[in-house]
Amino acid sequence: MSADPDILMLKGISKAFPGVQALEGATLCVAAGEVHGLVGENGAGKSTIIKIIAGVYDRDAGTMSIDGRHFDHVSPQGVHDAGVRFIHQELHLVPHFTVAESVFMGQEVTGKFGLKRKTMRLRAEAFLRDVLNTRISGDTLIRDLGIAERKLVQIARALIDDEAKIVVFDEPTAPLASSEIEQVFQAIRGLQERGIAMIYVSHYLGEITDICDRVTVFRNGRDVAVLDEVTEDSSDSIIRHMVGRDIEALYPEIHHKVGEPVLEVAGLGDGRKFFGVDLTVGKGELVGIAGLIGSGREELTDTIYGLNQPTTGTMTMDGVPNRFASPADAVGKGIVLVPRDRRHDGLVLDFTVADNINLASLEQVAVSILEDRSAAAKRAEKLAEQIDIRPRDPDAIARFLSGGNQQKVVLARWLATGAKLFILDEPTVGVDIGAKVEIYQLIEKLTAQGAGVIVSSSDPAELLGICDRIVVMLRGRVVANEAARSLTLDSLTALTTHSNPAEVLA
Amino acid sequence: MTSRTAREPRRFGVPSLSAMAGYLPLVIFVCLLGYLSVVSSNFLTFPTFDLILRQAVPTTIVCLGLSIVVMAGGDDVVSGGIDLSIPAVAVLAAAIIADQLTNHAASLAVALPLALMAALLVGAVNAMLVVRIGMTPLLATLSTSVAVVGIVKVVTSSRRINVDHPAVVWLRDGTIGGVSSGVVLTLVFFGVFFFIAHRTRWGLNLQAVGGSRDAAEVSGIPVSRFVALSFIIAGFAGGLAAMFILARGSGSTPGTEENLLLEMVLATFLGSAFSPRRVVTLWGAILGAVLVSALSIGFKSIGVNVFWTGCIKGALILIVVASASLSAKFDRRKTAI
Numbered sequence: 001m002s003a004d005p006d007i008l009m010l011k012g013i014s015k016a017f018p019g020v021q022a023l024e025g026a027t028l029c030v031a032a033g034e035v036h037g038l039v040g041e042n043g044a045g046k047s048t049i050i051k052i053i054a055g056v057y058d059r060d061a062g063t064m065s066i067d068g069r070h071f072d073h074v075s076p077q078g079v080h081d082a083g084v085r086f087i088h089q090e091l092h093l094v095p096h097f098t099v100a101e102s103v104f105m106g107q108e109v110t111g112k113f114g115l116k117r118k119t120m121r122l123r124a125e126a127f128l129r130d131v132l133n134t135r136i137s138g139d140t141l142i143r144d145l146g147i148a149e150r151k152l153v154q155i156a157r158a159l160i161d162d163e164a165k166i167v168v169f170d171e172p173t174a175p176l177a178s179s180e181i182e183q184v185f186q187a188i189r190g191l192q193e194r195g196i197a198m199i200y201v202s203h204y205l206g207e208i209t210d211i212c213d214r215v216t217v218f219r220n221g222r223d224v225a226v227l228d229e230v231t232e233d234s235s236d237s238i239i240r241h242m243v244g245r246d247i248e249a250l251y252p253e254i255h256h257k258v259g260e261p262v263l264e265v266a267g268l269g270d271g272r273k274f275f276g277v278d279l280t281v282g283k284g285e286l287v288g289i290a291g292l293i294g295s296g297r298e299e300l301t302d303t304i305y306g307l308n309q310p311t312t313g314t315m316t317m318d319g320v321p322n323r324f325a326s327p328a329d330a331v332g333k334g335i336v337l338v339p340r341d342r343r344h345d346g347l348v349l350d351f352t353v354a355d356n357i358n359l360a361s362l363e364q365v366a367v368s369i370l371e372d373r374s375a376a377a378k379r380a381e382k383l384a385e386q387i388d389i390r391p392r393d394p395d396a397i398a399r400f401l402s403g404g405n406q407q408k409v410v411l412a413r414w415l416a417t418g419a420k421l422f423i424l425d426e427p428t429v430g431v432d433i434g435a436k437v438e439i440y441q442l443i444e445k446l447t448a449q450g451a452g453v454i455v456s457s458s459d460p461a462e463l464l465g466i467c468d469r470i471v472v473m474l475r476g477r478v479v480a481n482e483a484a485r486s487l488t489l490d491s492l493t494a495l496t497t498h499s500n501p502a503e504v505l506a
Numbered sequence: 507m508t509s510r511t512a513r514e515p516r517r518f519g520v521p522s523l524s525a526m527a528g529y530l531p532l533v534i535f536v537c538l539l540g541y542l543s544v545v546s547s548n549f550l551t552f553p554t555f556d557l558i559l560r561q562a563v564p565t566t567i568v569c570l571g572l573s574i575v576v577m578a579g580g581d582d583v584v585s586g587g588i589d590l591s592i593p594a595v596a597v598l599a600a601a602i603i604a605d606q607l608t609n610h611a612a613s614l615a616v617a618l619p620l621a622l623m624a625a626l627l628v629g630a631v632n633a634m635l636v637v638r639i640g641m642t643p644l645l646a647t648l649s650t651s652v653a654v655v656g657i658v659k660v661v662t663s664s665r666r667i668n669v670d671h672p673a674v675v676w677l678r679d680g681t682i683g684g685v686s687s688g689v690v691l692t693l694v695f696f697g698v699f700f701f702i703a704h705r706t707r708w709g710l711n712l713q714a715v716g717g718s719r720d721a722a723e724v725s726g727i728p729v730s731r732f733v734a735l736s737f738i739i740a741g742f743a744g745g746l747a748a749m750f751i752l753a754r755g756s757g758s759t760p761g762t763e764e765n766l767l768l769e770m771v772l773a774t775f776l777g778s779a780f781s782p783r784r785v786v787t788l789w790g791a792i793l794g795a796v797l798v799s800a801l802s803i804g805f806k807s808i809g810v811n812v813f814w815t816g817c818i819k820g821a822l823i824l825i826v827v828a829s830a831s832l833s834a835k836f837d838r839r840k841t842a843i
Contacts, residue, residue, distance in 0.1 A: 092724045094718045105710075
C-alpha cells in the first residue's frame with residue numbers, strides 16, 4: 001500500500017445549521033476498491049456529510065480531497081466531473097421506458113439518422129451483464145422489472161459513462177425484498193472488482209457487515225469509530241458506537257395495569273408490505289411498534305385503522321371479530337389514529353385550535369344539524385387548558401403553532417372522543433424535548449383512562465422509555481414481541497437493523 | 507444472511523387489470539365500427555374510406571400537437587399535460603386567413619405567416635402560464651381557449667367567411683398520385699413529427715420529462731424548457747390545421763372548434779390503446795383520428811341525428827379517459843414501492 005491509499009478524504013468537517021451542529025470535526029476516508037459502510041442513528045450526520053460531498057451544502061470547516069486533488073469549494077458539477085456518482089434512495093425511473101432508454105436517459109447516443117437504439121441497447125445489456133453481474137434485456141419496460149432490477153438500472157445509468165471512481169449508495173436495499181438483496185450485492189462486488197470506491201449508507205447492519213470492508217460510525221456529528229476489519233460479529237461493536245450512553249431521563253414512570261385485550265390481530269397481512277402480523281393490545285397497555293422506515297409499520301397501522309384493507313388475517317375488537325371498512329368506521333368503533341404527518345393528515349391548518357379540537361367529535365356538540373358554537377367553544381377551552389396548549393388561545397390558527405403544540409391539538413381532539421384504542425404514528429417527530437415530555441404525559445393520560453395505545457416509532461429510545469411491550473418489525477414481518485424491560489437499546493437496535501436476531505434473543 | 511425473513515418476490519407477468527382497462531375503449535370502438543359496417547351497406551367502400559381520411563385531416567394535425575404536449579406533461583388526465591386550446595387556435599388561424607384572403611384581398615404569403623404567428627403567440631402564452639406561473643395545463647389552456655374563441659368572434663363578427671382561394675380549393679379537391687392532397691400533406695407532417703418525437707434524442711428526452719419529471723431532472727434534462735416548447739409546438743400545430751379547416755368547410759365557420767376539441771381529445775387518448783406501452787404516441791393519435799372520423803361518418807351514413815352523435819362521442823370520451831385513469835391506477839398499485 002502506498003502512503004495515501006484513500007481516494008476520497010474528508011477531514012475535520014464541520015457544518016452547522018441554525019440551532020443544530022450537524023457535523024463537528026468529522027472524518028471519512030474511502031479507498032479505491034473498497035465498500036465503506038457509513039452508519040449512525042438518524043441525525044448522526046450521515047446525510048449531511050453525503051450532501052457536503054455532493055456539493056449540496058458548503059462545509060464550515062475541514063478539508064476534502066478526491067484522488068489527491070483538494071476541493072476548496074465543491075459544486076455538484078465539480079464532483080461529477082471528478083468521478084463521484086450518487087445512487088439515491090429514490091429510483092427516478094420512467095415506468096414506460098425500456099431499460100436501454102432509462103440507462104441512457106440524458107446521455108443518449110445519436111447518429112446521422114437520429115437515435116442509435118441498437119447501440120444503446122447492446123451497451124446497456126453489456127454493462128449490466130459484465131459489470132453488474134445481471135442479465136436484463138435492454139428492451140424490457142421498467143414497469144415489468146422487479147425492484148432490485150430497477151435498482152440495477154439506476155446504478156447502470158449513473159455509471160454507464162465509465163468515468164465513475166467513487167459511488168455513494170444511499171440505503172440501496174431499503175425497498176427490496178430480502179431475496180432481492182443479493183442481486184444488488186453482486187452488482188456492488190462487480191464494481192469493486194473494477195476498483196471503484198463505494199460508500200454504503202444503510203440502517204441495516206446485517207447488510208453492512210455482509211458487504212462492507214470497512215465501516216465508519218457516526219454519532220452526534222462525529223466519526224466515533226472506524227472499523228478496519230468487518231466480520232459478522234462486528235455489529236455488536238457497531239451498535240455500541242452508534243448508540244453511545246447518553247439517553248436523557250425524559251420518560252415517565254411506567255405503572256400500567258393491563259386489562260382485557262382491546263384489539264387482537266392475528267395473521268394480518270396486505271400481501272405487499274406486511275405479512276402474518278400478530279398483535280394484541282390490552283386495556284391500559286402501551287404497545288410500541290419498532291422498525292426502520294419501510295419495515296411495514298406504517299402500512300400495518302393504516303390497515304388496522306381501515307385506510308387499507310388486509311388480504312389475510314383477522315382482527316378482533318373487544319372480543320368481537322371486526323375489520324374496519326374505512327377510518328370513519330374505525331372511529332365509530334372507538335379506534336383513533338394520530339397520523340405521522342400532522343400537517344397534512346391531522347390538522348386543518350387554517351382552522352382555529354377550537355375548531356380543530358371539535359372536528360372529531362362534532363356529534364357531541366352539535367344540536368341536530370347545527371353546531372352549538374358556545375358549547376363547542378367551552379369544551380375546546382377546557383381541553384386546551386387540560387393539555388396545556390400555548391398560546392392558550394382556542395382562537396389561535398393551527399398553522400402558527402409550534403410542532404409540539406400542533407401535535408397536542410391533534411391529541412386533544414382524540415382525547416375528547418373517549419376512544420378505546422389509540423394508534424400514534426411517530427408522535428414526537430420534529431418536536432422539541434420539552435414538548436416531547438408533555439406528549440408522553442398526554443399518552444400516559446390515555447392509558448390511565450383505560451385506553452389501549454399503540455405507538456409506532458423509529459426512535460428505539462422513545463419506545464423503550466414509554467412502552468410496556470415492543471413489537472419489532474423488519475421487512476414486513478414481526479421479528480420480536482417482547483416486554484420492554486427485557487430489551488435494551490442495544491438489543492432493540494440490533495433487532496430493528498437485523499444485525500442478528502437469533503443471537504439477540506438467545 | 508442466513509435467517510433473513512424472506513418476502514416472496516413478485517413477478518408481473520399476468521395480463522394485468524391495467525392492460526385490460528387500457529384496451530376497453532378500443533374494443534368498444536371496433537364493435538361500433540363493426541356494427542356500422544353491417545348496418546350501412548356502403549360503409550366498407552373506397553369512396554367512404556377516402557371521405558373518412560379527408561375528414562380526419564384537421565383532427566389528425568391538432569392531435570399531433572396535443573400528443574407532443576401530453577408526452578411532455580405526462581398522461582395523467584387531470585394534472586398531466588393537456589392543451590385544450592389547440593382547436594380554438596386552429597379556428598383563430600383559420601379566421602385570420604379567411605379574413606385576410608376574402609375581406610382584405612391579401613395574398614396567402616401575408617395571411618399564412620400572420621395566422622401562424624398568432625397561433626405561436628397563443629402557444630407561448632400557454633407555455634408561460636404553465637411553466638412560469640405554474641397553472642395546471644388543464645385550467646390554463648381552458649382559459650386561453652375561451653379567450654381565443656372570443657377573439658375569433660371579434661375578428662369574424664361571428665359570421666361565416668367563404669374562401670375560394672386556389673390553394674384552399676386545391677387542398678379540398680386536389681390529389682397527389684391519386685390520393686387527396688390534404689391526406690398526403692398530413693402524412694408528411696406526421697412523418698416530421700414522428701421523426702422528431704420518436705427518433706431523436708430530443709423526442710426521447712421529451713418523453714422522459716412526461717414520464718417522470720424527477721427522473722428527467724436528475725438526468726440533467728431541462729424539464730421546464732421541454733414543457734414550454736411542447737405548448738409552442740401545439741400552437742404551431744393549431745396554426746397548421748387552419749388551412750385544412752378552411753378546405754374542409756370552404757371557409758371559416760364559427761363554432762368549428764367545439765367538434766374539433768371533442769374529436770382531438772377522443773382520438774389522442776384512444777390512440778394510447780394502440781401503444782404497447784399504453785402511452786400517448788403519434789402513431790396512436792393518427793390511428794385514433796381515423797377511427798373517430800370513421801365513426802362520425804358511419805353515424806351520418808345511417809342517419810343518426812347529429813346531436814346524438816355528439817352525445818355518443820361525449821360518452822366515448824368519458825370511457826377513454828376513465829379507462830386511462832383506471833389503467834394508471836392499477837399501474838400505480840402494481841409498481842408502488
